[in-house]
Amino acid sequence: MTSRDQLSWFQIVRLGLVQSALGAVVVLTTSTINRVMVVELAVAATIPGALVALHYAVQILRPRLGHGSDSGGRRTPWIIGGMAVLALGGVGSAAATALMASHLYAGLTLAVLAFIAVGIGVGAAGTSLLTLLAVQVAPERRAPAATILWTMMIASFVLTTVTAGHFLDPFSLPRLISVTASVASLAFVVTVIALAGIERSPAQRPAIPNVAGTTQNQVRFSAALATIWSEERTRRFTIFVFASMLAYSAQDLILEPFAGKVFGMTPGASTQLTGVQHGGVLGGMLLVALVGGSARGRRLISLRGWTLGGCHASAAASAAKVCAWACGAPRRRWPSAPAASSAPWRWTSAPGCSVRRAPPTPGCSRSTPACS
Numbered sequence: 041m042t043s044r045d046q047l048s049w050f051q052i053v054r055l056g057l058v059q060s061a062l063g064a065v066v067v068l069t070t071s072t073i074n075r076v077m078v079v080e081l082a083v084a085a086t087i088p089g090a091l092v093a094l095h096y097a098v099q100i101l102r103p104r105l106g107h108g109s110d111s112g113g114r115r116t117p118w119i120i121g122g123m124a125v126l127a128l129g130g131v132g133s134a135a136a137t138a139l140m141a142s143h144l145y146a147g148l149t150l151a152v153l154a155f156i157a158v159g160i161g162v163g164a165a166g167t168s169l170l171t172l173l174a175v176q177v178a179p180e181r182r183a184p185a186a187t188i189l190w191t192m193m194i195a196s197f198v199l200t201t202v203t204a205g206h207f208l209d210p211f212s213l214p215r216l217i218s219v220t221a222s223v224a225s226l227a228f229v230v231t232v233i234a235l236a237g238i239e240r241s242p243a244q245r246p247a248i249p250n251v252a253g254t255t256q257n258q259v260r261f262s263a264a265l266a267t268i269w270s271e272e273r274t275r276r277f278t279i280f281v282f283a284s285m286l287a288y289s290a291q292d293l294i295l296e297p298f299a300g301k302v303f304g305m306t307p308g309a310s311t312q313l314t315g316v317q318h319g320g321v322l323g324g325m326l327l328v329a330l331v332g333g334s335a336r337g338r339r340l341i342s343l344r345g346w347t348l349g350g351c352h353a354s355a356a357a358s359a360a361k362v363c364a365w366a367c368g369a370p371r372r373r374w375p376s377a378p379a380a381s382s383a384p385w386r387w388t389s390a391p392g393c394s395v396r397r398a399p400p401t402p403g404c405s406r407s408t409p410a411c412s
Contacts, residue, residue, distance in 0.1 A: 126161025
């Protein structure tokens with residue numbers, strides 16, 4: 041590969057914009073819409089949980105989708121097509137949520153189709169994007185290029201949740217559809233513009249031979265997967281990534297309904313809270329890059345140490361949520377607490393912790409049974 045064929049840093053950042061666009065749609069689908077189903081519509085939490093799990097399950101097809109883009113020789117159509125499917129799925133999930141308010145089963149049917157589309161879109165676009173990065177980036181730039189892409193995606197989580205949270209209040213289901221459609225449309229436009237002119241034609245790319253002497257496009261998918269899985273270190277690392285992503289996705293699924301049910305946050309406020317969480321993720325990534333990337337930092341702690349430390353810190357933060365529920369929840373039993381009271385909350389002291397209570401209802405007193 042000549043230097044002219046390699047992606048420049050500016051082009052790598054453009055691919056990062058595509059990764060950011062993917063993340064912007066996904067974060068609204070898996071966090072905000074999930075919360076609206078649980079809190080505002082009082083749907084059993086297992087239903088949005090199963091829908092989010094469905095979109096992840098569909099992404100098991102990622103290796104097959106990536107192999108398809110390899111066989112075709114061009115990744116750009118797969119990225120743009122996947123982004124279109126993802127955008128339609130994101131808007132469809134918001135529309136399904138609104139439909140559930142009046143027609144539960146019709147809304148659930150639409151939601152299943154929408155989340156399947158989200159999974160297919162993320163799988164097709166995300167996998168092909170990373171493949172394009174690996175093929176057209178010089179070997180010495182691949183590690184920092186991957187860091188740029190993932191950092192920009194987390195940054196898009198923060199920007200999207202903070203901005204969308206602002207426009208979601210005062211909350212209504214039509215407003216949810218409008219905000220989601222705006223984000224999805226902008227994400228698709230950014231993807232098309234960012235990809236323009238980046239990928240070389242298949243004729244300009246030399247075939248990459250493998251150890252068996254065949255070219256990359258001639259390898260059967262099943263044979264390629266078996267070869268990768270037979271490597272012990274790769275298999276162990278895959279299992280670790282599975283376990284860590286399971287934990288991360290589970291807490292991501294719980295955070296917004298937790299904030300709405302326990303602390304009475306509006307959809308906009310809980311969406312912005314998700315932005316704070318992803319801001320912490322971004323801060324951790326930058327910390328590792330700045331400290332762990334230096335020679336002195338590597339002497340102090342290895343990448344393995346950073347990984348283990350991050351896992352323990354995340355576990356401690358999850359335990360802190362339980363403490364927040366125990367000490368910060370309203371006095372009434374939280375499953376029946378209002379999702380988003382328009383009345384101001386005030387903090388009062390209780391034995392052992394501070395407890396937030398809603399102001400008394402006008403006309404009620406302690407002697408009134410309905411107001412106790």
